[in-house]
Amino acid sequence: MASSPSKTVRPRSALQPPVSRKPRLFRGQCVCVRGSAFVAIMAASRVKYSVLLPTYNERQNLPLIVWLLVRSFEQSGYEFEIIIIDDGSPDGTQEIAEQLIKIYGSDKILLRPRAKKLGLGTAYIHGMKHATGNFIIIMDADLSHHPKFIPEFIRIQKEGNFDIVSGTRYKGNGGVHGWDLKRKLISRGANFLTQVLLQPGASDLTGSFRLYRKEVLQKLMEKCVSKGYVFQMEMIVRARQLGYSIGEVPISFVDRVYGESKLGGNEIVSFLKGLLTLFATT
Amino acid sequence: MTKLLRCLWSLGLFGVAWAVLALDPLDLRPLPAPWPQVLRPLPAYLLVSFGCFSLAVVGFRLGTFNDCEAAAQELQDQIREAKQDLARRGLRL
Ligand SMILES: Nc1nc2c(ncn2[C@@H]2O[C@H](COP(=O)(O)OP(=O)(O)O)[C@@H](O)[C@H]2O)c(=O)[nH]1
Ligand SMILES: [Mg+2]
Numbered sequence: 280m281a282s283s284p285s286k287t288v289r290p291r292s293a294l295q296p297p298v299s300r301k302p303r304l305f306r307g308q309c310v311c312v313r314g315s316a317f318v319a320i321m322a323a324s325r326v327k328y329s330v331l332l333p334t335y336n337e338r339q340n341l342p343l344i345v346w347l348l349v350r351s352f353e354q355s356g357y358e359f360e361i362i363i364i365d366d367g368s369p370d371g372t373q374e375i376a377e378q379l380i381k382i383y384g385s386d387k388i389l390l391r392p393r394a395k396k397l398g399l400g401t402a403y404i405h406g407m408k409h410a411t412g413n414f415i416i417i418m419d420a421d422l423s424h425h426p427k428f429i430p431e432f433i434r435i436q437k438e439g440n441f442d443i444v445s446g447t448r449y450k451g452n453g454g455v456h457g458w459d460l461k462r463k464l465i466s467r468g469a470n471f472l473t474q475v476l477l478q479p480g481a482s483d484l485t486g487s488f489r490l491y492r493k494e495v496l497q498k499l500m501e502k503c504v505s506k507g508y509v510f511q512m513e514m515i516v517r518a519r520q521l522g523y524s525i526g527e528v529p530i531s532f533v534d535r536v537y538g539e540s541k542l543g544g545n546e547i548v549s550f551l552k553g554l555l556t557l558f559a560t561t
Numbered sequence: 562m563t564k565l566l567r568c569l570w571s572l573g574l575f576g577v578a579w580a581v582l583a584l585d586p587l588d589l590r591p592l593p594a595p596w597p598q599v600l601r602p603l604p605a606y607l608l609v610s611f612g613c614f615s616l617a618v619v620g621f622r623l624g625t626f627n628d629c630e631a632a633a634q635e636l637q638d639q640i641r642e643a644k645q646d647l648a649r650r651g652l653r654l
Contacts, residue, residue, distance in 0.1 A: 338654075339654075342643070342647050342652055342654070343640055343643045343644070343647075346643040346646065346647055347639060347643065375652075375654075378651075378652050378653065379652070381651075382647075382650050382651065382652060422636065422640075425632065425636065449622070452627065453627060454626060454627020454628060454629040454632075455626065455627070455628075455629060456628060456629040456630065456632060456633040457633065460623075463623055463626050464619075464623055467619050467622045467623045467626065468619050470622075471615060471618060471619050471622075475615075476564065477564065478564075531627070531629035531632035532629070533629060533632055533633045533636050536636075536637075536640070557564075558563075558564050558565050558568075559563060559564075559565040560563055560565075561563060561564060
């Protein structure tokens with residue numbers, strides 16, 4: 280898919296356009312592209328990355344993740360915005376977010392809260408409505424996902440002209456920190472089962488550190504109905520069905536230092552249910 | 562076609578082929594003497610092989626799961642740096 284001729288029309292990067300070869304494309308024309316349908320390329324338009332940060336009781340983590348994000352983007356030089364979607368956290372996460380807006384500016388940090396805890400899937404949809412970037416980066420706010428990998432996501436995206444770049448704990452230098460043997464065994468077993476049943480062509484289906492083209496994410500959000508980990512799996516499976524290309528970046532996942540995980544309940548049972556549902560319906 | 566259907570199809574095709582060749586319920590004698598006997602335990606062999614393969618893969622990946630000590634240490638240092646810088650910029654926790 281990545282090599283389909285229609286896609287090669289797209290510029291690798293609006294930052295460094297191959298001016299000599301196809302200058303026509305940079306005068307505000309529209310190019311139709313299979314898969315993502317329609318891409319408008321404006322003269323002098325800069326690529327912008329919108330980071331969606333869903334938070335629920337992340338008072339301690341939020342300033343740290345934002346600090347790391349800002350520093351990473353300032354070093355790499357890419358244009359960015361950080362959209363915080365807080366679901367009325369009782370611990371005062373929003374008050375911290377307000378302070379961060381004062382420090383870094385309301386063009387860089389956007390707080391788009393919701394009244395009560397409505398779940399992760401809809402938090403992404405809510406955040407995406409307010410995103411002005413051409414690419415959306417989804418990550419957890421609990422410091423498990425390190426912003427230092429974002430420049431690598433961007434590099435891989437450009438290199439393969441991918442629609443999605445997914446972080447992976449299961450490949451190359453990827454890995455996890457702070458998991459005991461039991462949790463690692465469950466994770467590896469679940470991953471193997473997923474690979475056998477769904478053959479998704481991506482090595483980490485339950486991770487949630489990913490970069491999407493905005494229009495691709497919009498399309499996928501319309502299609503995906505699952506909750507929790509299954510939602511992340513469904514995104515990749517549907518992406519494959521729709522013919523989107525997926526690149527991967529090995530990431531180190533460091534278990535949260537502050538606060539506690541919200542994905543509780545019986546994770547294994549709901550994971551298996553979701554996996555079998557995807558197996559039977561896709 | 563869903564993945565489940567595709568899987569059932571393949572299993573069904575394999576099952577029919579195996580039954581005709583190994584059990585020969587219609588008495589067609591498609592294979593000469595030793596072969597039906599040899600083929601009879603094939604599904605069990607395959608099942609066990611796949612089980613062993615799965616255990617080996619999961620075991621190997623479990624043993625080689627990266628621990629990312631360096632990343633965790635680096636994060637700790639950066640958290641300290643971030644806290645100092647944020648306090649300097651006037652963040653009240
Ligand atoms: N807005 C919003 N954020 C949530 C909700 N549930 C979890 N989060 C955030 O989503 C991210 C991942 O959640 P976490 O509890 O760490 O899940 P885990 O890493 O799978 O254990 C964190 O940044 C949470 O604050 C929710 O209902 N609403
Ligand atoms: Mg987490």
